[in-house]
Amino acid sequence: xxxxxxxxxxxxxxxxxxxxxTVTSPxxxxxxxxxxxxxxxxxxxxxxxxxxxxxxxxxxxxxQKLMSHQGDMNLINVNPDIKDIFDxxxxxEILNIE
Amino acid sequence: MFKKIFVxxxxxxxxxxxxxxxxxxxxxxxxxxxFSMALIALVAMIFFATRIWKTNSILKLLSCFIPxxxxxxxxxxxxxxxxxxxxxxxxxxMAVLLIVTFYVNICFTFSTVLFxxxxxxxxxxxxxxxxxxLVGLITCLIIFLSIFIAPFSAIATDLNxxxxxxxxxxxxxxEGAKPLDYLSYVKESFISTFLPxxxxxxxxWFLCILSVSAHKHTIDETIKVINSxxxxxxxxxxxxxxxxxxxxxxxxxxxxxxxxxxxxxxKPAKEVGGDLYDFFxxxxxxxxxxxxxxxxxxxxxxxxxxxxxxxxxxxxxxxHIDYACEKIxxxxxxxxxxxxxxxxxxxxxxxxxxxxxxxxxxxxxxxxKKGGKIDFLRDKSGIAFGYTDKRKYIAKTLTLEPGDKLFLxxxxxxxxxxxxxxxxxxxxxxxxLSQHKGTSSQSxxxxxxxxxxxxxxxxxxxDDISMLCFSFDSYSYKKSSSKExxxxxxxxxxxxxxxxxxxxxxxxxxxxxNQMNIAVEEMFTNxxxxxxxxKGGKAIVKxxxxxxxxxxxxxxxxxxxxxxxxxxPDIDLGVEDRPIGGLGIFMVKKLMDEVTYARVDSTNVVxxxxxxx
Numbered sequence: 124x125x126x127x128x129x130x131x132x133x134x135x136x137x138x139x140x141x142x143x144x145t146v147t148s149p150x151x152x153x154x155x156x157x158x159x160x161x162x163x164x165x166x167x168x169x170x171x172x173x174x175x176x177x178x179x180x181x182x183x184x185x186x187q188k189l190m191s192h193q194g195d196m197n198l199i200n201v202n203p204d205i206k207d208i209f210d211x212x213x214x215x216e217i218l219n220i221e
Numbered sequence: 222m223f224k225k226i227f228v229x230x231x232x233x234x235x236x237x238x239x240x241x242x243x244x245x246x247x248x249x250x251x252x253x254x255x256f257s258m259a260l261i262a263l264v265a266m267i268f269f270a271t272r273i274w275k276t277n278s279i280l281k282l283l284s285c286f287i288p289x290x291x292x293x294x295x296x297x298x299x300x301x302x303x304x305x306x307x308x309x310x311x312x313x314x315m316a317v318l319l320i321v322t323f324y325v326n327i328c329f330t331f332s333t334v335l336f337x338x339x340x341x342x343x344x345x346x347x348x349x350x351x352x353x354x355l356v357g358l359i360t361c362l363i364i365f366l367s368i369f370i371a372p373f374s375a376i377a378t379d380l381n382x383x384x385x386x387x388x389x390x391x392x393x394x395x396e397g398a399k400p401l402d403y404l405s406y407v408k409e410s411f412i413s414t415f416l417p418x419x420x421x422x423x424x425x426w427f428l429c430i431l432s433v434s435a436h437k438h439t440i441d442e443t444i445k446v447i448n449s450x451x452x453x454x455x456x457x458x459x460x461x462x463x464x465x466x467x468x469x470x471x472x473x474x475x476x477x478x479x480x481x482x483x484x485x486x487x488k489p490a491k492e493v494g495g496d497l498y499d500f501f502x503x504x505x506x507x508x509x510x511x512x513x514x515x516x517x518x519x520x521x522x523x524x525x526x527x528x529x530x531x532x533x534x535x536x537x538x539x540x541h542i543d544y545a546c547e548k549i550x551x552x553x554x555x556x557x558x559x560x561x562x563x564x565x566x567x568x569x570x571x572x573x574x575x576x577x578x579x580x581x582x583x584x585x586x587x588x589x590k591k592g593g594k595i596d597f598l599r600d601k602s603g604i605a606f607g608y609t610d611k612r613k614y615i616a617k618t619l620t621l622e623p624g625d626k627l628f629l630x631x632x633x634x635x636x637x638x639x640x641x642x643x644x645x646x647x648x649x650x651x652x653x654l655s656q657h658k659g660t661s662s663q664s665x666x667x668x669x670x671x672x673x674x675x676x677x678x679x680x681x682x683x684d685d686i687s688m689l690c691f692s693f694d695s696y697s698y699k700k701s702s703s704k705e706x707x708x709x710x711x712x713x714x715x716x717x718x719x720x721x722x723x724x725x726x727x728x729x730x731x732x733x734x735n736q737m738n739i740a741v742e743e744m745f746t747n748x749x750x751x752x753x754x755x756k757g758g759k760a761i762v763k764x765x766x767x768x769x770x771x772x773x774x775x776x777x778x779x780x781x782x783x784x785x786x787x788x789x790p791d792i793d794l795g796v797e798d799r800p801i802g803g804l805g806i807f808m809v810k811k812l813m814d815e816v817t818y819a820r821v822d823s824t825n826v827v828x829x830x831x832x833x834x
Contacts, residue, residue: 146714176738176808213794216793
C-alpha cells in the first residue's frame with residue numbers, strides 16, 4: 124500500500140494505491156489520524172486501490188466518523204468490485220461515494 | 222462354362238515370378254496346339270476315308286496317324302491336368318511335338334514340309350537359347366532320318382514322296398511294277414530334298430535363335446521392372462505405416478485425465494495420404510486439438526504432412542495459438558517449391574475453465590454441439606498455411622461447458638460421393654451428428670465411418686477421411702494444495718500470496734480471487750485474534766478446485782470456536798451508531814456461496830466455498 128498525500132488549503136486528498144488489508148490498514152489509520160488535524164474536507168481517491176478487506180473498511184468507517192465531526196469526507200474513483208463491497212456492507216448508504 | 226474350362230482352369234495370376242509365369246502360359250498354348258493337332262489329324266483321316274486323298278496301304282496310314290493322335294492327345298491331356306505347372310512339362314511337350322513332327326515328316330515328306338518349323342517356333346517362347354538350338358538339331362536329324370525311312374512309310378498319295386529325278390515314275394513304283402532302287406533313291410533324296418530343306422531350315426533356325434534372345438531379354442526387363450515395383454510398393458506401404466504411426470494412438474492416450482472423451486481416426490484413400498489429426502497436452506491444464514489436410518495425395522503430401530505435424534506441435538506448445546499459426550505458416554512457406562498448402566484447425570482448451578482458443582486456417586468449419594444446439598464454427602482466422610508468408614492469424618475464443626462436444630473433420634467427409642455422384646455435404650453431416658444417440662466419441666466416429674461407407678455404396682474412396690470427436694465431460698480436477706502458516710497478523714501476507722498464486726494458476730476470475738482473498742483474510746485474522754488470542758500458533762490453508770467448486774479451508778488448533786455463530790451487524794445504522802469492526806464475518810458470509818464451520822479432531826475447520834460460473 125502506498126498513500127500519496129495532497130493538501131489544498133484545508134482539503135486533504137489521499138491517493139491510496141495497492142492493498143488495504145489486515146497488514147496495511149493500521150498504517151492507513153495512522154496516516155489519516157495524523158494528517159486530519161485542521162482538515163475540513165477529506166477525499167479518498169481509490170483509483171489505484173486493488174483490494175480492501177474488512178480491516179480496510181474499519182479504517183474508512185473510522186475516518187468517516189472522524190470527519191463527520193470536523194467537516195466532510197468523500198470517496199472518488201471507486202472501482203465496481205470495491206463498490207460491490209460497500210454496497211454489500213451497507214457502507215454505500217453512509218459514505219459519500221462519487 | 223466355357224470360361225471355366227478354358228480360362229479359369231489355368232489361372233496363373235498367383236504366380237509372381239514372371240519367367241515361370243511365361244513358361245506356364247507357353248505350356249498352355251502348346252497344350253491347345255496339341256489338341257488342335259489331334260483334331261486336324263482326325264479331319265485328315267476323313268479326307269482319306271472319303272478317298273479325296275488316296276492311299277494304297279491302310280496299314281501305313283494307321284501306323285502314321287495313331288502315334289500322331291496318341292502323342293498329341295496324351296501330351297495335351299497331361300498338360301491340362303497339371304495346369305502346365307510342372308517344371309518338366311516343357312520337356313515333355315517339346316518331346317511330344319518332335320515325335321509328331323517325326324511321324325508327319327516320314328509319312329508326308331513333301332506336302333507337310335512347313336510342319337518342320339512347329340517345334341522350333343514353340344521352343345522360342347520358353348526363352349531358352351540352348352533348348353531352341355537343341356530342338357533345331359533334333360529337327361535336322363528328323364529330316365535326315367526321314368530320307369532313309371520315307372520309302373517304307375510314306376503315304377502313297379503324297380505325290381512328292383520321291384524326288385522327280387528318280388527314274389521310275391511314281392505310279393510304277395506305287396503299283397509295284399518297278400522295284401525301288403533304294404541306294405540311288407537315298408543319294409538323290411539327299412542332294413535334291415535334304416540339302417535344300419536343311420538350308421531353308423537353318424535360316425528359320427537362326428531366326429528363332431535370335432528371337433529367343435530377344436524374348437529372354439524382354440522377360441528379364443519385366444523381372445527388373447516388377448522387382449523395382451515391388452520395392453516401391455513395399456516402401457510405400459512402409460511410408461503408410463510410418464504415417465499412421467505418427468498419428469497419436471487411440472488406446473487411452475491420457476490415462477490420468479478423465480475430464481474429456483476423445484476419439485480420432487484417419488482412413489487414407491491411397492497408400493499414403495495428406496490428412497492429419499493430432500492431440501496433445503500443452504501443459505497439465507491445456508489440451509491441443511488439431512486437424513489438417515495437405516493439398517494433393519501420395520508421397521509429397523505425406524512428407525509435407527509429417528513436417529506440418531511436428532511444426533504444429535512444437536509451435537503450439539511454445540507459443541500462443543495465433544502467433545504459433547503465424548510461425549507455422551512462415552516456416553511452411555519457406556522452400557515450398559511444389560506449392561503445397563495445408564488447411565488446418567487448431568484449438569487449445571483450458572481444461573480448468575473450458576476456455577477454448579482456436580484458429581481456423583482455411584479448414585472446414587468444425588461442428589460444435591453446445592447445450593443441445595448444434596452448429597458449425599464458421600469463424601476464420603487466416604488463410605491456409607503455405608500460400609504466402611508473413612500473414613497474421615487471429616485466434617477466436619469460446620467457452621466450453623461440460624457436456625459440449627466438438628467434431629473436427631476433413632473434406633473427405635463432406636465430399637464423400639454416392640454412386641450417382643452426389644456429395645455427402647454439410648447438411649447431412651449436421652443431421653447425422655444431431656441425431657446420433659451414442660454417448661462415446663468413439664461411437665460417433667465409427668458410426669459416421671459406417672454411414673459414409675453406406676452412402677458411397679461401394680464407390681471407391683476418393684479422398685482421405687479423418688475425424689476427431691472431442692467431448693468435454695467435466696472441468697479438470699486439480700489436486701488440492703495446502704500450506705501451513707504462522708498465525709500472526711504479519712503472517713497474513715504470506716497466506717494472501719499463497720491464495721492468489723494458487724487461484725491465478727487455476728484461472729479463477731480476478732473478481733473471485735479478490736473476494737476469496739477478503740474472506741480468507743477475515744477468517745485468518747479471526748484465527749489470529751480468537752483462536753490463538755494473538756499469542757501465535759499454526760494455521761493451515763487448503764485450496765481445492767473440483768469442477769466448478771472452489772473451496773478454501775482454514776484449519777487451526779485453537780479451542781473450539783465457531784465464528785459463524787456471531788450475530789450479523791445491523792448495516793442500516795448511521796455513521797455514528799455503526800460500531801467499528803464486526804463486519805468481517807458478515808462480509809465473508811456475503812461474499813461466499815457457502816461458509817461452514819466444523820470441529821474435527823480438536824481442530825477448527827472453516828470452509829469457504831465459491832462456485833465459478
